[in-house]
């Protein structure tokens with residue numbers, strides 16, 4: 229439903245040009261607590277913040293480092309980490325709601341982008357993933373072009389973004405691209421966490437100007453900004469100034485100077501206002517006070533107030549908070565919050581989610597992932613090269629093993645099989661960092677509501693398919709012909725398929741690990757540990773029947789893709805062959821006999837069943853990966869409920885003041901002074 233924007237001045241409305249769906253956002257009594265299970269104290273990060281944001285206005289959240297800017301934005305966007313408890317209300321267009329999963333466009337501090345794509349490709353894929361499928365190709369392209377122009381990215385549109393080994397666009401351009409990705413679908417509410425940090429003044433000014441334009445076009449824009457220059461400060465419409473999670477000032481940015489002067493801390497006229505505000509609100513350092521005094525003495529000694537001369541840094545902050553709470557600015561804020569909450573019972577269109585059909589999303593993701601893989605020198609091209617070089621080395625070492633029938637040729641076949649199964653499979657762990665990158669991009673896009681878990685899992689498998697086929701076929705072809713280990717096609721096809729299945733299973737398990745671990749270093753460790761256990765249970769190092777029964781034999785040897793690969797591979801390499809005996813004169817050694825007695829492989833089923841088991845395990849791991857993604861998403865509200873109950877119980881037992889609960893995170897609540905009550909879930 230389309231809603232006409234209201235006019236009005238000051239905090240009241242839009243000066244924008246576009247008329248469409250708008251966002252009136254109100255937050256009331258927002259409190260965030262970091263509970264402690266140990267001896268440390270429970271910490272409040274946000275102290276009952278209230279405020280509002282309106283269409284057509286650009287609000288900056290400022291404050292010293294650690295004052296709670298990111299926490300406030302995360303609370304508004306429904307993205308708080310799970311170890312904290314949130315209370316209070318977030319009301320969008322008169323309706324209390326959680327804004328997570330597609331409800332809001334949120335530009336995070338970190339730019340989550342695929343470094344192998346160009347700026348234009350990144351935006352085009354994002355547009356295809358999110359814009360309605362019914363939109364024509366020309367329309368999609370024109371939206372992409374407009375967004376590129378709006379964000380001033382024309383000059384680098386065809387440049388690669390860049391990654392660890394590839395110098396790409398600058399950090400300012402990356403930030404602009406991250407913003408461009410969010411404004412592509414014309415969101416009515418845009419949140420940004422420090423979009424200007426780490427940028428030079430000119431880039432910061434450009435980005436702020438762009439955000440100001442975005443607000444002017446009718447959007448509601450809230451952004452945390454660390455220390456803006458005077459020019460950037462002049463662009464702000466509204467300002468929320470925080471100190472240690474408390475509101476020092478909320479209102480029109482241009483009135484902030486007046487408030488500070490009225491409170492007894494006037495800003496010298498030649499000073500950057502944001503520097504002055506940050507010095508006054510930084511309670512951590514007493515040197516702040518002396519800095520302020522020095523600055524006053526230098527510029528405007530007549531304005532040196534008694535408050536500044538006599539108060540410590542902590543007292544300056546406390547005075548400001550007290551003065552703000554009793555000021556006309558706070559009264560105006562409270563009445564405007566009431567007004568917006570009561571009068572804007574508006575329908576909100578969830579702009580953040582995708583309007584593209586699933587099959588279009590699937591095709592787009594497969595294409596994007598394939599392009600990413602094929603261009604990624606680090607993890608894919610080098611991997612192909614490594615597979616070919618290793619296959620050539622194996623072929624050289626085991627050259628012509630198939631042409632002789634000596635006992636040593638039998639042992640050479642066994643070793644060759646072990647090498648193919650172990651090292652060629654393990655090599656696919658090299659792709660792990662890129663799996664982590666993909667999962668990271670997916671998690672980011674998922675929280676924006678771009679596409680579903682199943683679409684991602686399927687697209688990831690489909691896009692890696694040609695690559696996996698390529699490396700298995702090329703490796704086996706080289707080894708097969710150099711070693712002359714067979715002459716019929718079905719034997720060759722079998723070896724290709726079993727290596728493909730085994731590598732696919734490793735990749736599936738790596739994706740599973742990537743979804744469970746917080747970073748890639750831990751992922752490599754867990755991944756290597758997992759593959760190590762799979763190899764141990766394969767039966768290559770010790771016969772399966774002789775392995776310790778609990779764990780390695782049951783159940784690991786059954787879910788180990790290596791164990792099934794081992795059986796299938798050796799059946800294929802040895803069955804139907806005869807070798808010279810170890811002691812001359814003894815009967816010929818049959819491959820089947822060696823398989824049964826020396827390798828402990830049962831011949832009760834054919835090698836094709838072993839292959840089927842490897843492929844089934846590879847698919848099962850993918851399904852498990854999907855289940856983990858779904859569980860993480862859907863199980864977390866339940867876990868959070870239990871978590872909150874436990875924490876509230878703990879805090880109640882400790883008899884510490886200040887927690888009562890109405891709802892939990894997202895619907896948790898803590899409130900003021902009277903002690904605790906159970907969460908209403």
Ligand SMILES: Nc1ncnc2c1ncn2[C@@H]1O[C@H](COP(=O)(O)OP(=O)(O)OP(=O)(O)O)[C@@H](O)[C@H]1O
Pocket residue numbers: 262273291292293294295296297298299300309310311312454
């Ligand atoms: N999930 C969490 N667990 C523990 N502490 C947290 C958590 N989230 C925030 N905090 C704490 O809350 C305080 C405010 O953090 P926040 O990141 O919101 O500050 P900030 O104003 O954005 O800082 P900066 O400008 O340096 O990014 C910090 O002391 C931080 O350690």
